[in-house]
Amino acid sequence: MRMGNLKSEYLRGLVASVLTLIFVLGAAAIGPSLAGGGAAATGEYTPGTYTGEAKGFGGPVEVTVTVGDGGGITKVDVKGDAETPDVGGAAIPTLKNAILTAQSAEIDSVSGATFTSDAVKSAAADALAQARGGQAGTSAAAGPKAEGDDLFIPGTYTGTSKGFGGDVTVTMTVSNKEITDLQIDGSHETENIGSFAVTMLKDRIMEAQSPNVDAITGATVSSNAILRALDDAFAQAGADLSKFPVISDTFTGLKDYRELDCDIVIIGAGGAGMTAAINATQEGKNVILLEKMPYAGGNTTKATGGMNAAETHYQKEQGIEDSVQTFIEDTMAGGHNINDKDLVTVMAQNSAAGIDWLDSIGAPLPKISYSGGASVDRIHAPADGSGVGAYLVTAFLKKIDELGINVMYDTKATSLITTEGTVVGVQAEGKNAYYTIHAKAVILATGGFGNNQEMIVHYRDDLNGTVSTSAPGVTGDGITMAEAVGADLVDIDQIQLHPTVEQGTSMLITESVRGDGAILVNQEGKRFINELLTRDVVSAGELEQTGSYAYIIFDQHLRDNLKAIEKYVSTGITIQGDTIEELAEQIDIDPATLAETLSTWNQYVADQKDPDFGRTTGMKNDLSTAPYYAIKIAPGIHHTMGGVHINTQAQVIDVNGKPIPGLFAAGEVCGGVHGGNRLGGNAVADIVVFGRIASDSAVKYCDK
Ligand code: ADP
Numbered sequence: 001m002r003m004g005n006l007k008s009e010y011l012r013g014l015v016a017s018v019l020t021l022i023f024v025l026g027a028a029a030i031g032p033s034l035a036g037g038g039a040a041a042t043g044e045y046t047p048g049t050y051t052g053e054a055k056g057f058g059g060p061v062e063v064t065v066t067v068g069d070g071g072g073i074t075k076v077d078v079k080g081d082a083e084t085p086d087v088g089g090a091a092i093p094t095l096k097n098a099i100l101t102a103q104s105a106e107i108d109s110v111s112g113a114t115f116t117s118d119a120v121k122s123a124a125a126d127a128l129a130q131a132r133g134g135q136a137g138t139s140a141a142a143g144p145k146a147e148g149d150d151l152f153i154p155g156t157y158t159g160t161s162k163g164f165g166g167d168v169t170v171t172m173t174v175s176n177k178e179i180t181d182l183q184i185d186g187s188h189e190t191e192n193i194g195s196f197a198v199t200m201l202k203d204r205i206m207e208a209q210s211p212n213v214d215a216i217t218g219a220t221v222s223s224n225a226i227l228r229a230l231d232d233a234f235a236q237a238g239a240d241l242s243k244f245p246v247i248s249d250t251f252t253g254l255k256d257y258r259e260l261d262c263d264i265v266i267i268g269a270g271g272a273g274m275t276a277a278i279n280a281t282q283e284g285k286n287v288i289l290l291e292k293m294p295y296a297g298g299n300t301t302k303a304t305g306g307m308n309a310a311e312t313h314y315q316k317e318q319g320i321e322d323s324v325q326t327f328i329e330d331t332m333a334g335g336h337n338i339n340d341k342d343l344v345t346v347m348a349q350n351s352a353a354g355i356d357w358l359d360s361i362g363a364p365l366p367k368i369s370y371s372g373g374a375s376v377d378r379i380h381a382p383a384d385g386s387g388v389g390a391y392l393v394t395a396f397l398k399k400i401d402e403l404g405i406n407v408m409y410d411t412k413a414t415s416l417i418t419t420e421g422t423v424v425g426v427q428a429e430g431k432n433a434y435y436t437i438h439a440k441a442v443i444l445a446t447g448g449f450g451n452n453q454e455m456i457v458h459y460r461d462d463l464n465g466t467v468s469t470s471a472p473g474v475t476g477d478g479i480t481m482a483e484a485v486g487a488d489l490v491d492i493d494q495i496q497l498h499p500t501v502e503q504g505t506s507m508l509i510t511e512s513v514r515g516d517g518a519i520l521v522n523q524e525g526k527r528f529i530n531e532l533l534t535r536d537v538v539s540a541g542e543l544e545q546t547g548s549y550a551y552i553i554f555d556q557h558l559r560d561n562l563k564a565i566e567k568y569v570s571t572g573i574t575i576q577g578d579t580i581e582e583l584a585e586q587i588d589i590d591p592a593t594l595a596e597t598l599s600t601w602n603q604y605v606a607d608q609k610d611p612d613f614g615r616t617t618g619m620k621n622d623l624s625t626a627p628y629y630a631i632k633i634a635p636g637i638h639h640t641m642g643g644v645h646i647n648t649q650a651q652v653i654d655v656n657g658k659p660i661p662g663l664f665a666a667g668e669v670c671g672g673v674h675g676g677n678r679l680g681g682n683a684v685a686d687i688v689v690f691g692r693i694a695s696d697s698a699v700k701y702c703d704k
Helices: 003-030 085-102 114-133 193-208 220-236 271-282 298-302 313-317 324-334 341-360 388-403 453-459 477-484 511-515 535-543 556-560 564-571 580-586 591-607 682-703
Strands: 048-055 060-067 073-079 155-162 167-174 179-185 256-267 287-290 367-369 379-381 406-408 412-419 422-429 433-444 495-502 519-521 550-555 575-577 628-640 651-653 659-665
Touching (some): 048 114, 073 114, 073 220, 155 220, 167 220, 256 422, 256 682, 271 287, 271 388, 313 341, 341 682, 412 433, 511 564, 535 628, 550 556, 556 564, 556 628, 564 628, 580 591, 659 682
Parallel strands (some): 256 287, 256 433, 287 406, 422 659
Antiparallel strands (some): 048 060, 155 167, 367 379, 412 422, 422 433
8 A cells, every 4th residue: 555545544544533522522412421531420220230131143242231329321341252253242342332322222233233233232221121120230339338528448359250261359459549459360361361451451440540441452351350350349348430430442532643664564463473573683673563452472372282393402302203304294294285395394394493492582392292193292382281372472572572672562554565566564553543664574474364254254154153263363464465465375265173162162172182182072972083183184073973062071180281271170161070970961971871982992092002993192091080071162263274375485475476575474374384284283383483484584685
């Protein structure tokens, strides 16, 4: 896009801001509640907090309405985590504001999000009916009350609510006028995502001195749990919620227009982008790293297994014989031989150096085990067995901090700037400014499109409605931006299903559970496949079973040796039985059949031979230590293997087969490395190896 277009985007922003201003002024004229600033609305409802529920598009939608002392609605919380993020999920803030403005559930639906709109309206109507009937919700008015001008009864109060991974606890200390200390324990929340929410919300609440703040984008479940727990603590402290300001995170003013300069702009602070940013900075370049979410990590945070690498010093030290050649062959076979063999070769050849580089930046991966599709133990993980993604993201962020890299959060790249076919920068939009960023080179590291349902259905309509394990920011922006400057796409319809996804939470059950010895059984209590075949084959096997799902079964010994399991237990998705029969009863499987399946399997482990399905790996331990566990799983969209076409130097290739000058790409945004099926452990190999290659190439290009 050229400058003229940017100006028009800026003007559009200007018009939007003016319209927002008119809307806010209008709202102020209608009633004081939305324009907010602490003014309490007056109205017809009984003070308190009321919750209503209705069925949305993807699951239940919950609306919690807070009515202040004046009888007006002072706060609306909408929980609809199962709604499609870009459709119903995106409509929720609008609906929430509309209820506040209208002081009623009778609001207009958001076009294109009818299901969610109807559910929100119906749940709000239910909550308001309770408020009209005067039935007590968790009303602050019902408890002790702060008196006179005081906001609180001084003391320390604790509130608890259910978050994503278990209980979230908020401990608040207050004087009569202010919150003096706030401790939030969200240790069960997803590492990095939930913990970012904890720190960011704490700052937001303390700064606002109010519980009426917005959830952190992309971490709504954890945020809402914290806010609910806080409301509870406020109620105990005798606080009247309507006396506290409503602080919206949405910038409603006129956005600035800014121009920036750097050597390399990198789009996307996931694993590939952060690797590239660290590497390029270490090579002396001035880097800007753009991230559209309020926090870094993308899908990388969610990687649970490890990094495949061959001929590493760790393998040698541990007596594991491996070769680059076998790594290439395994990856090609796993990808049905449609992978770009040159890219696979480069990934395998540079994988050991990638492990050394991770050592050098303080992120060693010394624990080696087996992962599906590999012929030897090749997957490298953190020493304590924790999930590789969150571990790497934490280490990358520490290094980024140390190197003083400029990370612009909440800033979305919207298009690439070109001059006569050469990419010379990026246009981006932040919370309160539009940016033109001039750069000598641009690296795309925006990840895949697993969370863009429209794009998924466009390329694979058979996957309509399938749950996705992808992070909220992973919406294919890089692919769209690259296409707009003539980039070629490869294997774009190759989308990987992961076979073990808990459907209610979209939580992925790491392959290591099967690698460490778990089995899959169907509703009839029987095994139906070699559980460690490639992800596509196991997923297809599950879809053929009754109800298109299965149970993953493991025992206490396995739990004791795999830290990841604790998260599944605290999230509440595991079912536990003291005996196999007791477990079977809970999941409605015939107890005798499940007991028989387990005893047969344990014999196969003793014999190291699986005559039924030919499994040869993940058979080091049998399943004989009580208690026993089951998680109900089915396939979920996990990785989009297709994407932007790159060559071995990570240059983006155009539709005529020529590199686009100035444009490089790495990670899930690219196609070709994984072919028709990605092996577990190869996404991390991809981001580390190609993140470094993209930055080396960009550095060289800058110096040209
Ligand atoms: P990879 O594994 O390839 O590194 P990730 O999914 O880990 O990919 O990271 C991709 C990151 O890019 C995510 O954090 C996502 O929010 C970010 N992102 C996606 N689109 C944009 C965009 N238009 N502007 C800025 N950041 C983006």
